[in-house]
Amino acid sequence: MSSSSSSSPESKRAGESPGWFDRPTNVRKVLLGLYGACALFVVIDVVFRVVGFDKHPYFEWERWPGFQAVYGFVACVLLVFVAKYVLRPLVMRKEDYYEPVEDEEAVETSKGGGDDHA
Amino acid sequence: MPDLGGIHPSLIYFAGALLVALAPAKPRKWVALGVAVLGFGAALGLSESAGPYTARLLNFDLVLMRVDAWSAIFANIFCLLSVIGVLYILHENSRLQFSAGLLYAGAAVGVALSGDLITLFVFWEILTLGAVMCLITRRTVASGRAACRYFVIHALGGVILMAGIVLHVAETGSTAFSDIGLSGLGSYLIFIGIGVNCAWPVLGAWLTDTYPEASIGGVVFMATYTTKTAVYVLARTFPGEETLVWVGMAMATIPIFYAVIENDLRRVLAYSLINQVGFMVVGVGLGTGLSLNGTAAHAYCHILYKALLFMSIGAVMFRTGKSKATELGGLYRSMPLTCIFCCIGAASISAFPLFSGFVSKSMIMSAAAKEGFVVVWMALLFASAGVFHHAGIKIPFFAFFSHDSGIRCKEAPRNMLIAMGIAAFLCIFVGSFPNAFLYGMLPDQSPKAAYEPYTVGHVTDQLSLLLFSALAFTLLMRAGLYPAEIRSVNLDFDWLYRKGGRAFYGVTDRVLNGTNRLVHAVFVRGFIPSLSRFFTEAPARLLCWMMVPVWVGSGLTPEQIASKREVMYVRAQRGVFPVGVTVCLAVLLLAFLFLF
Numbered sequence: 001m002s003s004s005s006s007s008s009p010e011s012k013r014a015g016e017s018p019g020w021f022d023r024p025t026n027v028r029k030v031l032l033g034l035y036g037a038c039a040l041f042v043v044i045d046v047v048f049r050v051v052g053f054d055k056h057p058y059f060e061w062e063r064w065p066g067f068q069a070v071y072g073f074v075a076c077v078l079l080v081f082v083a084k085y086v087l088r089p090l091v092m093r094k095e096d097y098y099e100p101v102e103d104e105e106a107v108e109t110s111k112g113g114g115d116d117h118a
Numbered sequence: 119m120p121d122l123g124g125i126h127p128s129l130i131y132f133a134g135a136l137l138v139a140l141a142p143a144k145p146r147k148w149v150a151l152g153v154a155v156l157g158f159g160a161a162l163g164l165s166e167s168a169g170p171y172t173a174r175l176l177n178f179d180l181v182l183m184r185v186d187a188w189s190a191i192f193a194n195i196f197c198l199l200s201v202i203g204v205l206y207i208l209h210e211n212s213r214l215q216f217s218a219g220l221l222y223a224g225a226a227v228g229v230a231l232s233g234d235l236i237t238l239f240v241f242w243e244i245l246t247l248g249a250v251m252c253l254i255t256r257r258t259v260a261s262g263r264a265a266c267r268y269f270v271i272h273a274l275g276g277v278i279l280m281a282g283i284v285l286h287v288a289e290t291g292s293t294a295f296s297d298i299g300l301s302g303l304g305s306y307l308i309f310i311g312i313g314v315n316c317a318w319p320v321l322g323a324w325l326t327d328t329y330p331e332a333s334i335g336g337v338v339f340m341a342t343y344t345t346k347t348a349v350y351v352l353a354r355t356f357p358g359e360e361t362l363v364w365v366g367m368a369m370a371t372i373p374i375f376y377a378v379i380e381n382d383l384r385r386v387l388a389y390s391l392i393n394q395v396g397f398m399v400v401g402v403g404l405g406t407g408l409s410l411n412g413t414a415a416h417a418y419c420h421i422l423y424k425a426l427l428f429m430s431i432g433a434v435m436f437r438t439g440k441s442k443a444t445e446l447g448g449l450y451r452s453m454p455l456t457c458i459f460c461c462i463g464a465a466s467i468s469a470f471p472l473f474s475g476f477v478s479k480s481m482i483m484s485a486a487a488k489e490g491f492v493v494v495w496m497a498l499l500f501a502s503a504g505v506f507h508h509a510g511i512k513i514p515f516f517a518f519f520s521h522d523s524g525i526r527c528k529e530a531p532r533n534m535l536i537a538m539g540i541a542a543f544l545c546i547f548v549g550s551f552p553n554a555f556l557y558g559m560l561p562d563q564s565p566k567a568a569y570e571p572y573t574v575g576h577v578t579d580q581l582s583l584l585l586f587s588a589l590a591f592t593l594l595m596r597a598g599l600y601p602a603e604i605r606s607v608n609l610d611f612d613w614l615y616r617k618g619g620r621a622f623y624g625v626t627d628r629v630l631n632g633t634n635r636l637v638h639a640v641f642v643r644g645f646i647p648s649l650s651r652f653f654t655e656a657p658a659r660l661l662c663w664m665m666v667p668v669w670v671g672s673g674l675t676p677e678q679i680a681s682k683r684e685v686m687y688v689r690a691q692r693g694v695f696p697v698g699v700t701v702c703l704a705v706l707l708l709a710f711l712f713l714f
Contacts, residue, residue, distance in 0.1 A: 019451040021519055031592065038589050041582040050577075055575025058487035062579070072583035075503040076590035083378035084601040091524070091609040092379070098607060098616050099263065 041067050120689065126171050126183050126231065127160040127197055128241070131224025138216040147208045148217035153202040154197075157223065160425065161197035164190055164231075178293050181233025187561040188414065192230040192350045194559065195418045196223060199342045199425055204535035206429055207335030215255045219339050222248025226343035228349055234293040235283045238351065239349040242279065242315075246272040252336025253328060264331035265640065267615065269326040279311025298355045309356060316348035316399065317392050319368045323611035325392060326376070330384040330441070334432040341391055341428050342421050349398045353413055358405020363486075366403055367398030367497045374504035381603045383431050383513055384441050387424070390467065390509035393501055394420045400498065401436055401482040404489050407567030411560040412481030418556060419474035419548060423466035426541040427513060431461035433530035433538070434517055440525075443512075448522030456530045457518040459538040466545040468510030468584060469502060474545045476580065477552040477571040484569065503587045510584075511591050516603065657692030661703065664710065 001085055002056050048055065061067055062079040134153025141149045146355045164185045171182035181394035200223035211221050225248050228241030246269065263598050285304030287293055297306050311322070317325040325345070329337055356362060377389035394416070402412030432455045434449060450457040462473070469475035479502065486495045529535070548556050552571060560567075594600040662683050669679045 010583075019448070021450060022448070022522065032583065034588060034592060037581075041578060041585055044578055047584065053574075055579065056573065057575065057579075058484070059492070066582070068579045068582040069501060069586040072586035073590045075500045076197075076507045076587045077594065078499075079374060079504050079507060080378055080590075080594055080600060083375045083601075087375050088379045088601060091376075091460045092604070093607045093609060095605050095607055097609075099260065112122040 038069070042069055045069070125160045125163075126228075127157045127164075127193060128224040128228040128231070129362055130157045130160055131200070131220045131227065135217040135220040135224065138220060139213050141213075143211060146213065146216065147211045150220065151201070151208065153220055153253055154200040154223070157220075157227070158197040158201050161193045161227065175236065178236055179234070179288075180237050181295075182228075182237055183231045183549055184233030184295075185231065187559065187563075188350070188354065189230045190415050191418060191559045191561070192346070193227050195344065195421050196226045196230060196346075197422055199223070199339075202425060202537045202541055203335065203342070204337045205540070206338055206432075206534055208533040209531045210335060212255065214251060215333065215335055216334060218251030218255060222252065222339045226347050229347040232295060234295050235287070236293055237682075238295050239276075239280055239283055242347070242351075243276050245315075245347060249340050249344055252340050253332050253446065254335050256331060256333040258331075261331040261333070265326040268324055268328045270617060271615065275311050275314030275321075278307050278654050279312065282309070282311055284644075293353075295354060297357060298361055300356065302363070309331035309359075312348050312351050312355070313365075316345055316352060317345055317369070317395060318361055318365055318399075319372060320611045320614075322368060322369075322392060323614070326373070326385055326388040326610060327612040329388040329391075330382050334436050337432065338425050338428050341381050341387070341424050345395050346417050346421060349395060349402065349413065352399065353402045353410060353691075357402055357410060360398055360403055362399050362403030363491060363494055364403075366396045366399030366401075367494050369399060370501040371396070371497050371504070374501060376506055376608055377504075377508035377512070377599050378602075379608060381442050381444055381605055382444055383446070383517060384428070384435075386443075386508060386513060387427050389433065390505055391424055393509075394424065394467065396501070397479055397482050397498065400486060400494060402484070402490070404485050406485050406489065407562035407564060407654055408488070408569060409482055409485030411562050411567050411569070412478060414560055415481060415552075415556055416475075417480040418559075419466065419545070422541050422548070423463045423545050426459060426463035426538060426545060427467065427509070427535065429538050429541065430456050430463060430518060431513065433534050436534070437527040437530065438525050443516035443520075443604065444605055445615065446517045446523050446525070447520035448518070449525065449527075451517040452525065452527045453518070453529050456538065457514065459535075459542045460514045460518065462542040462545055464510040464514050466549060468506035470581060470584060471549075471572070471577045471580060472546065472547040476549055477556070480571055480576060480580075481569050499583070503583055506584050506587045506593055527684070540662025575649065654691060658687050661690045662686050664707070665703075670704075 012086065021030075042065070045068075047053075049063070049065045057063055134150070134157070138146060138150045138153065166185045173180040173182065200219065200659040200706060203219050203223075204216065207219065222245065225241045225244035229238060229245065232238040232241055249272070250265045250269050253261050253268055282304050283293075286298065286302070286308060287304075288303050289304050298308060300306060300309060314321045314324075315323065329340055332340055352362065352516065373396075374391040377386045377393070380386045380389060398413045398416050400418070401409040401416065404410075431441060434446065436452065436454065438449075440446055466473040466475045469479045483495060483498050483502075486498060491694065530538070547554065557569075591600070665686060666679065666683070669682055
């Protein structure tokens with residue numbers, strides 16, 4: 001965990017140690033956890049199928065091992081690709097398409113301030 | 119707590135909104151909080167024998183308070199949210215914000231409790247006022263414009279609803295706020311009028327257009343009241359109307375594509391709001407005991423987690439002044455508690471087991487499957503994966519993780535943290551113990567509508583779906599295929615009234631002002647001066663013209679005639695004649711007229 005140096009490119013402030021999620025080793029751990037969990041649930045699905053555990057599904061295809069996994073994965077990839085390659089070219093316009101963009105800093109009068117007493 | 123069972127919560131809220139507006143600065147926020155708590159107390163104390171809140175208007179009996187399972191669960195969550203919302207904006211101590219929130223809450227509870235269409239309509243219109251106030255409290259030029267657009271669209275929707283109610287009452291003679299069913303023009307107009315507030319496709323573009331312009335606190339109220347009152351009214355008036363299944367399916371799926379490419383995180387939340395309301399609308403359309411229970415339960419859970427998500431992004435905005443994915447990131451270090459609350463909201467909207475969405479959304483999906491709507495079930499499953507993808511991951515990821523934006527700020531104010539904490543606790547509590555109170559409040563308590571969310575199959579299936587959605591996000595992100603966040607505007611049906619409105623303005627400007635200019639040029643500049651010239655010059659010319667033969671006859675030289683003519687002309691124009699001459703001329707004229 002301590003293998004990453006304090007001069008990680010992710011940390012924007014000099015002299016500041018990188019946060020937990022900015023260390024590559026930790027990011028790797030999180031990712032490994034995700035991959036492991038994915039694999040685990042596919043295995044569980046297969047085991048259910050093999051031992052004949054009934055999940056009481058509404059449709060026959062829900063019994064196929066990995067149906068939800070494949071569906072979720074494909075759905076998201078499709079979602080992103082359609083949004084990126086079909087929708088965005090159709091609907092994306094410049095930010096001032098409707099009206100000029102206001103000065104970001106002048107947006108909120110209470111910006112960053114506010115008394116903490118509740 | 120005193121017994122508030124007999125008091126109409128809206129009364130408390132409306133009186134409170136006024137009181138807060140008049141209260142001096144120091145006790146103001148405590149007055150606002152007290153009013154919200156009292157209102158919630160009144161909602162908890164609602165009993166079916168409460169009242170009598172009836173009145174008579176013209177020939178119609180108005181029922182201001184009808185208490186049954188449907189109105190009770192919605193009144194409950196509306197009032198609960200008012201407490202959380204007021205707590206969230208406590209630090210602002212703004213007269214307008216408190217009043218807006220309380221007025222809005224009062225209107226929403228009023229809709230939930232109204233027992234006839236006329237009462238419903240009155241509270242329905244007050245909702246719009248509350249929302250407009252929430253928009254203008256942001257005090258920017260853009261929010262002012264958004265408030266105008268919001269007002270115009272909802273005034274239009276309100277007029278459609280009112281026309282529908284009038285026709286419906288004329289057709290049936292009944293003002294009953296109950297199952298209307300689609301038959302006759304009146305019912306169709308009511309249907310569409312509700313659809314505007316419910317953010318149906320095409321009709322609902324106002325939502326993603328205006329919500330991101332609202333004030334940090336205002337949007338929490340807006341996200342709660344307008345669309346959910348519409349869902350409630352739909353469930354009362356059109357349960358089992360199959361059109362709604364398809365409308366809801368479109369709502370659940372189309373906005374998520376927009377959410378993926380949207381940069382402003384509050385707008386992403388607005389898209390996912392429509393997506394979630396889509397599930398509820400499907401539930402209304404299916405019309406079975408289970409699906410309607412699902413709609414009520416999902417509205418309850420949704421209000422909590424959607425408010426939580428808006429509050430967490432609002433807290434980020436409060437501290438950093440930014441809400442765009444391109445400008446945020448890495449805030450988990452500066453705002454760890456807000457980050458945790460945001461993740462709880464994200465897990466709830468994504469329907470992770472033990473979080474609130476899991477116990478409510480699945481009721482609607484099960485009902486769709488049971489009724490044999492295969493396509494709808496597939497689409498909702500797609501939407502479930504999609505909502506995790508764009509709201510569950512994207513919102514916390516781009517705000518709190520992703521690349522470090524370099525922003526270092528304070529944690530959210532204490533009152534914001536308390537408000538978010540309450541909402542987060544309830545998300546987990548309701549999700550983990552649905553039978554504790556949520557399922558007991560649902561309208562249909564018959565065994566046929568009973569539902570058990572925590573079966574092994576449901577939990578593993580849902581986790582598989584979500585984990586692989588996360589996997590897709592991760593892999594796309596790492597492969598650089600995820601669409602980059604770009605500062606942009608994405609066209610939606612609000613184009614129709616934003617550009618269309620401008621075109622309408624342009625056309626009317628050309629036509630009406632053009633006509634105006636033309637009339638001005640022809641009539642005012644041309645006709646009137648000529649008329650005036652005619653009246654000043656014509657008599658003088660006429661006189662000279664008549665006198666020339668007289669002068670010629672009296673033997674004057676052409677030069678003398680010319681000078682006489684000039685004098686005469688000037689005199690005639692000014693109307694100054696020696697009287698004798700005038701009389702002589704008059705006599706001559708009369709003689710002239712007499713002769714010819």
